[in-house]
Amino acid sequence: xxxxxxxxxxxxxxxxxxxxxxxxxxxxxxxxxxxxxxxxxxxxxxxxxxxxxxxxxxxxxxxxxxxxxxxxxxxxxxxxxxxxxxxxxxxxxxxxxxxxxxxxxxxxxxxxxxxxxxxxxxxxxxxxxxxxxxxxxxxxxxxxxxxxxxxxxxxxxxxxxxxxxxxxxxxxxxxxxxxxxxxxxxxxxxxxxxxxxxxxxxxxxxxxxxxxxxxxxxxxxxxxxxxxxxxxxxxxxxxxxxxxxxxxxxxxxxxxxxxxxxxxxxxxxxxxxxxxxxxxxxxxxxxxxxxxxxxxxxxxxxxxxxxxxxxxxxxxxxxxxxxxxxxxxxxxxxxxxxxxxxxxxxxxxxxxxxxxxxxxxxxxxxxxxxxxxxxxxxxxxxxxxxxxxxxxxxxxxxxxxxxxxxxxxxxxxxxxxxxxxxxxxxxxxxxxxxxxxxxxxxxxxxxxxxxxxxxxxxxxxxxxxxxxxxxxxxxxxxxxxxxxxxxxxxxxxxxxxxxxxxxxxxxxxxxxxxxxxxxxxxxxxxxxxxxxxxxxxxxxxxxxxxxxxxxxxxxxxxxxxxxxxxxxxxxxxxxxxxxxxxxxxxxxxxxxxxxxxxxxxxxxxxxxxxxxxxxxxxxxxxxxxxxxxxxxxxxxxxxxxxxxxxxxxxxxxxxxxxxxxxxxxxxxxxxxxxxxxxxxxxxxxxxxxxxxxxxxxxxxxxxxxxxxxxxxxxxxxxxxxx
Amino acid sequence: xxxxxxxxxxxxxxxxxxxxxxxxxxxxxxxxxxxxxxxxxxxxxxxxxxxxxxxxxxxxxxxxxxxxxxxxxxxxxxxxxxxxxxxxxxxx
Numbered sequence: 001x002x003x004x005x006x007x008x009x010x011x012x013x014x015x016x017x018x019x020x021x022x023x024x025x026x027x028x029x030x031x032x033x034x035x036x037x038x039x040x041x042x043x044x045x046x047x048x049x050x051x052x053x054x055x056x057x058x059x060x061x062x063x064x065x066x067x068x069x070x071x072x073x074x075x076x077x078x079x080x081x082x083x084x085x086x087x088x089x090x091x092x093x094x095x096x097x098x099x100x101x102x103x104x105x106x107x108x109x110x111x112x113x114x115x116x117x118x119x120x121x122x123x124x125x126x127x128x129x130x131x132x133x134x135x136x137x138x139x140x141x142x143x144x145x146x147x148x149x150x151x152x153x154x155x156x157x158x159x160x161x162x163x164x165x166x167x168x169x170x171x172x173x174x175x176x177x178x179x180x181x182x183x184x185x186x187x188x189x190x191x192x193x194x195x196x197x198x199x200x201x202x203x204x205x206x207x208x209x210x211x212x213x214x215x216x217x218x219x220x221x222x223x224x225x226x227x228x229x230x231x232x233x234x235x236x237x238x239x240x241x242x243x244x245x246x247x248x249x250x251x252x253x254x255x256x257x258x259x260x261x262x263x264x265x266x267x268x269x270x271x272x273x274x275x276x277x278x279x280x281x282x283x284x285x286x287x288x289x290x291x292x293x294x295x296x297x298x299x300x301x302x303x304x305x306x307x308x309x310x311x312x313x314x315x316x317x318x319x320x321x322x323x324x325x326x327x328x329x330x331x332x333x334x335x336x337x338x339x340x341x342x343x344x345x346x347x348x349x350x351x352x353x354x355x356x357x358x359x360x361x362x363x364x365x366x367x368x369x370x371x372x373x374x375x376x377x378x379x380x381x382x383x384x385x386x387x388x389x390x391x392x393x394x395x396x397x398x399x400x401x402x403x404x405x406x407x408x409x410x411x412x413x414x415x416x417x418x419x420x421x422x423x424x425x426x427x428x429x430x431x432x433x434x435x436x437x438x439x440x441x442x443x444x445x446x447x448x449x450x451x452x453x454x455x456x457x458x459x460x461x462x463x464x465x466x467x468x469x470x471x472x473x474x475x476x477x478x479x480x481x482x483x484x485x486x487x488x489x490x491x492x493x494x495x496x497x498x499x500x501x502x503x504x505x506x507x508x509x510x511x512x513x514x515x516x517x518x519x520x521x522x523x524x525x526x527x528x529x530x531x532x533x534x535x536x537x538x539x540x541x542x543x544x545x546x547x548x549x550x551x552x553x554x555x556x557x558x559x560x561x562x563x564x565x566x567x568x569x570x571x572x573x574x575x576x577x578x579x580x581x582x583x584x585x586x587x588x589x590x591x592x593x594x595x596x597x598x599x600x601x602x603x604x605x606x607x608x609x610x611x612x613x614x615x616x617x618x619x620x621x622x623x624x625x626x627x628x629x630x631x632x633x634x635x636x637x638x639x640x641x642x643x644x645x646x647x648x649x650x651x652x653x654x655x656x657x658x659x660x661x662x663x664x665x666x667x668x669x670x671x672x673x674x675x676x677x678x679x680x681x682x683x684x685x686x687x688x689x690x691x692x693x694x695x696x697x698x699x700x701x702x703x704x705x706x707x708x709x710x711x712x713x714x715x716x717x718x719x720x721x722x
Numbered sequence: 723x724x725x726x727x728x729x730x731x732x733x734x735x736x737x738x739x740x741x742x743x744x745x746x747x748x749x750x751x752x753x754x755x756x757x758x759x760x761x762x763x764x765x766x767x768x769x770x771x772x773x774x775x776x777x778x779x780x781x782x783x784x785x786x787x788x789x790x791x792x793x794x795x796x797x798x799x800x801x802x803x804x805x806x807x808x809x810x811x812x813x814x
Contacts, residue, residue, distance in 0.1 A: 001759040023760035027769065030753040034776065037750040041783065044743040048787075052736050057729070065793065072786050079779045086772055093765060201764035208768075209775040212782035217789035 003101075010111045011183055016190035017104040019097050019197075028090035035083035042076040045069065060263060061221070063228060068220035071238050075212050082207040089203035096196050104189055111182040118175030125168035132161040213239060219274020225267030226252075229260045234271075242288030245275055245324070252317060253300045257309050265316035272320045282327035283334045291341045297321055298359035299352040305400035314400035322363035329367040339373040346377030348384045357381070358401045361415035371415075378415050461497040475501035476508045479521050660686040733798035740791035748784040752777065 002008050002015035053066040135158035142150040215223070215238060226248065227234040233251050235244055252268050255261040276282045286294065301321070305314035328334045338360070345356040357378055360366065366374070378385075461478055465471045475498050482494070498505065505521075660666075670679040680689055753773055758766035 018759065019762055020757070020760035023757055024762075024765070027753060027756045027761055030751070031769075033751050034753060041743070041747045041750065041780075044746055045783070045787065048736070048739050048743055048790075051739065055732060055736070057732060057736070061797070065790070069790055072783060072790075075779055076783055079776060079783070082772065083776060086769070090761075090765070090769070093762070097762075197762040197764050201762065201768040204765055204772055205768035208772040209779050211775075212779050214782070217786050217793060220786075221793065 006108060007112065010108065010115055010179075011186045014190065015104075016107075016186045017097065017100040017193045019101070019193075021094050021098045021101065024090060024094040024097060028087050028094055031083055031090060032087035035080060035087050038076065038080035038083050042073065042080050045072050045076050049073070060225060060228070060266075064221045064224035064267070067224035067227070068217060071213070071215075071220050071223075075209075078209055082209050086204050086207035089200050089207070092203070093197065093200035096200070097193075100189060100193050100196065104186070107182055107186050107189065111179060111186070114175055114179045114182060118172050118179060121168055121172040121175060125165060125172055128161065128165040128168050132158065132165050135161040213237075214278055215239065216274040216277055218270050219277075222267045222270025222272075222274060226264055226271060227267075229263035229267060230255065233264070240271065240275055242281070242285045245272065245285045246289045246293070248272075249297060249317070249321060253297070253304060257307055257313070261313055262310050262316075265313050265320070269316060269320040269323070273323050276323050276327040280331075282324045283331035285324055286328040286331075286334050286337075291337045294325070294338075295341065295345070295352060295356050298355040301359060301400050302351060302355035302398065305398035308399040311399045314398070318359055318362060318400045322360070325360060326363040326365040326367075329363070329370045335367050335370050338370045342370065342374045342377045346381045348381050355401065357415070375415055461494045465497060465501070472501050472504035475504055479505055479508075483521050660684060660689060730798050730801045733794050733801065737791045737794035737798060740787050740794065744784045744787035744791060747780060747787055750780045 001018055002013075003018060003020075006015065008015050049066055049069040052062075052069065057065075135154065139151070139154035139158045142154040219240075220238065223234045223238050223240070230251065233248060234240070240248070248268060248271065252261065252264045255264060275285065289297075298318075298321075301314050301318050304317060308314045325338070329338055342357060342360060345353040348354060348357075357374065360370075361374060361378070465474050465478075478494075479498060666680055666682065677694065678692070680692065680694070684692075753769070756766050756769060761769070
């Protein structure tokens with residue numbers, strides 16, 4: 001854009017040196033400010049590294065951390081250098097532009113003056129031409145008159161006028177030539193301006209930085225650990241791509257057992273996790289190494305697992321590698337190849353096939369499609385697996401694949417334990433899993449190596465739950481499977497394992513199949529159970545139920561003691577009491593040693609409850625006692641009214657305790673109880689609250705009593721809230 | 723235990739230092755947009771490209787410094803949990 005205030009028509013309406021020196025100078029200063037800050041940034045990081053490095057934090061992680069921090073300095077230094085160079089380039093351009101515009105101004109002044117002078121000369125020449133014409137007419141008139149003197153004078157005037165005109169025209173021509181030269185100089189100046197701007201633009205462009213090293217900080221720490229454990233294992237640049245990642249895995253797998261390998265495994269996990277977090281990198285790594293290599297790596301991990309004194313190297317490598325595999329499995333193309341790989345491995349031709357199935361089977365977060373294909377492949381391979389001779393004990397134990405040594409059949413439990421979607425598919429959906437297969441799955445478990453004999457169903461369920469990413473979902477899947485297929489042995493251990501998930505099971509039952517579902521499940525699980533099993537089940541159920549009630553009366557729950565308290569607590573108690581009732585009824589019906597069982601059940605209940613939530617203890621105790629006495633095994637027990645009295649009294653004590661402990665609850669209680677008599681004073685103890693005759697408390701306990709009446713199908717409560 | 727608390731305090735201090743460094747880096751002034759007519763179209767284009775690369779560098783460094791601080795904070799938290807566990811054992 002032409003600078004304003006000039007008459008650029010003198011240069012063909014073009015400013016030869018456009019630009020604003022002040023604006024360029026301002027840009028230079030702004031970049032210089034960033035360069036100054038870049039120096040501060042560099043110093044801050046450098047100081048942090050020096051301070052931390054010189055501090056008392058020592059050890060492998062400290063060393064790796066300091067090294068990782070050092071890897072930030074090159075980027076900080078490059079930023080400082082780049083911005084400094086750019087600021088200098090801009091300053092140079094400002095100075096050059098100023099010089100060029102100075103030259104331009106000079107040329108402009110000359111050109112304007114020359115053009116003005118030429119134009120004036122041309123004007124003068126125009127007027128002189130009229131003079132010449134007039135002189136010519138006078139000469140013609142004198143010639144016509146024939147006066148020699150007049151003719152001579154007229155000729156002289158004409159000649160003088162003509163000469164003057166010639167002179168003026170010559171001057172104008174000269175001025176035009178001068179102007180041309182000035183305009184040519186202006187064009188040259190414009191060319192130099194363009195060229196100069198290009199030079200400085202290039203200089204600024206050279207200050208452009210490459211994309212920063214995207215390796216996450218934890219990855220840098222991992223690289224540093226790897227580099228310290230095995231010099232040369234990580235490229236000097238610290239940048240890892242698919243090829244470098246594959247080389248790292250190979251290098252760690254090739255290391256002999258020892259401290260360096262264990263250290264390297266820790267670094268590998270951090271490094272590969274950081275790579276997996278980079279978009280597209282995990283898929284690129286798997287695509288680079290190919291499925292043959294993936295199979296080989298799983299096989300190599302199996303080999304390392306047999307020679308793993310620490311017992312953590314092979315699982316560590318597997319975990320690190322599976323992190324990449326799991327992320328990559330969400331890429332459609334990679335999922336396709338991994339699916340083909342597990343389907344092929346399902347033929348179980350050799351140990352490597354087993355390693356592939358068991359290896360990828362432990363990948364947490366595997367894409368559902370691949371997980372389902374894996375589960376299907378392993379399910380189909382079950383007959384083959386059952387026929388395989390055990391791989392141990394001549395091989396010793398394998399730290400990465402313990403189940404392959406003792407019981408290859410446990411592979412299915414491993415796969416299902418890591419993939420709830422696959423578990424649901426295999427255990428619940430119509431996937432062709434027959435009762436024998438379910439029995440195998442449920443018969444396996446424990447720690448995967450020892451104690452895998454017999455129908456150790458509870459341990460198998462525990463194994464599945466422990467390995468599940470979502471144990472509640474897994475518990476529901478198992479419960480559904482048991483409901484669908486039944487179970488052939490003592491179900492008490494299974495129910496014990498499921499008990500911690502009772503809240504999820506209750507929620508599931510309430511949301512879907514209804515309360516009957518839970519009752520049927522417990523009946524199946526308790527069918528044929530022993531007295532000891534009944535005791536253990538009761539204890540486990542109490543454990544799970546207490547958790548529910550603990551949630552319901554948590555001081556963190558704003559609603560706990562407000563006007564909904566009674567209903568909410570009763571609502572929370574409902575499934576717990578129903579569960580207890582069903583469980584104990586089934587246990588009692590199944591037991592031939594009734595008296596012992598009653599005592600044992602009560603002992604178990606009392607052994608569990610006090611350490612959990614003292615305020616609930618009496619409620620549970622009464623419930624247990626009530627249900628037992630309902631069967632009237634000639635035991636002195638409580639009648640319905642007494643039960644309700646005791647439970648409501650216990651609730652009153654519990655409410656008082658919560659009000660004493662929780663000012664927010666106290667405030668809510670007092671707000672809700674307006675019109676129901678006196679408020680509870682702030683700071684009152686539980687005992688003081690219990691001693692108060694609170695009408696609103698009576699109202700709450702009446703609600704609870706009515707709920708309990710419905711739950712337990714009691715006669716209408718007598719003497720409570722009447 | 724006192725010795726663990728010293729370590730926790732030290733790691734927390736380091737974490738704080740790196741967090742401050744991240745904040746400092748993130749506050750790096752930007753040159754801002756320039757008028758291409760005023761500074762020249764080629765220079766303006768080159769400056770825009772370079773400036774974008776500096777921004778990426780600043781963001782990257784700030785993120786890394788923050789991640790380093792978080793790493794140390796996590797270490798401190800781990801030691802704090804260990805300390806809390808020990809504190810429940812009367813004879814330690």
